[in-house]
Amino acid sequence: MGKVHVFDHPLIQHKLSYIRDQKTGTKEFRELVDEVGMLMAYEVTRDFETTDVEIETPVTKMKAQRLSGKKLALIPILRAGLGMTDGIMKLVPAARVGHVGLYRDPETLEAVEYFVKLPQDIEEREIIVVDPMLATGASAIEAIQSLKNRGANKIRFMGLIAAPEGVKALQEAHDDVDIYIAALDEKLDDHAYIIPGLGDAGDRLFGTK
Numbered sequence: 292m293g294k295v296h297v298f299d300h301p302l303i304q305h306k307l308s309y310i311r312d313q314k315t316g317t318k319e320f321r322e323l324v325d326e327v328g329m330l331m332a333y334e335v336t337r338d339f340e341t342t343d344v345e346i347e348t349p350v351t352k353m354k355a356q357r358l359s360g361k362k363l364a365l366i367p368i369l370r371a372g373l374g375m376t377d378g379i380m381k382l383v384p385a386a387r388v389g390h391v392g393l394y395r396d397p398e399t400l401e402a403v404e405y406f407v408k409l410p411q412d413i414e415e416r417e418i419i420v421v422d423p424m425l426a427t428g429a430s431a432i433e434a435i436q437s438l439k440n441r442g443a444n445k446i447r448f449m450g451l452i453a454a455p456e457g458v459k460a461l462q463e464a465h466d467d468v469d470i471y472i473a474a475l476d477e478k479l480d481d482h483a484y485i486i487p488g489l490g491d492a493g494d495r496l497f498g499t500k
């Protein structure tokens with residue numbers, strides 16, 4: 292079963308309180324999501340391996356540690372996933388970025404894929420699928436399945452806020468995927484919005500409505 296990691300760091304919770312607040316405008320919302328993406332990236336990558344390297348300080352030789360060549364790919368789910376991606380890239384600038392675009396079929400309510408563009412060596416990469424809102428879980432489940440169908444196998448999910456329904460669905464569909472979030476909220480409403488949530492993440496990031 293994939294583990295759920297909820298980041299209760301005060302800086303993350305402080306910024307999340309402004310992100311949730313309906314009084315926060317588009318510019319500030321985008322900046323805060325970017326900052327939280329960066330702070331979360333610090334923890335999401337905590338288990339990455341390092342290897343010893345020999346370096347020379349101005350004073351002496353020493354063994355220091357560097358990331359052991361782990362290749363990372365960030366896969367934002369369009370469009371809201373884009374909002375967290377730059378923040379993560381500030382900490383891991385060499386990461387490649389793939390994109391998965393999904394829309395919800397108005398009749399079946401299922402997630403339908405309309406765009407996929409991935410780094411070629413996706414099967415060799417550690418992958419972070421990024422979407423701020425894990426609501427029903429349908430988009431994350433579909434996106435991760437699409438990545439697995441193309442050979443990806445080391446996948447984690449990173450978001451801002453999750454509903455218990457989405458966490459359960461994702462864990463059941465992909466039990467190898469750990470989930471990293473800043474808050475686990477109460478429930479979904481009848482329109483699959485997270486309660487209390489933050490509203491529509493895509494609209495708030497891009498100023499659409």
Ligand code: URA
Binds near residue numbers: 371483488
């Ligand atoms: N997507 C959003 O942007 N917000 C929600 O509350 C649920 C899904």
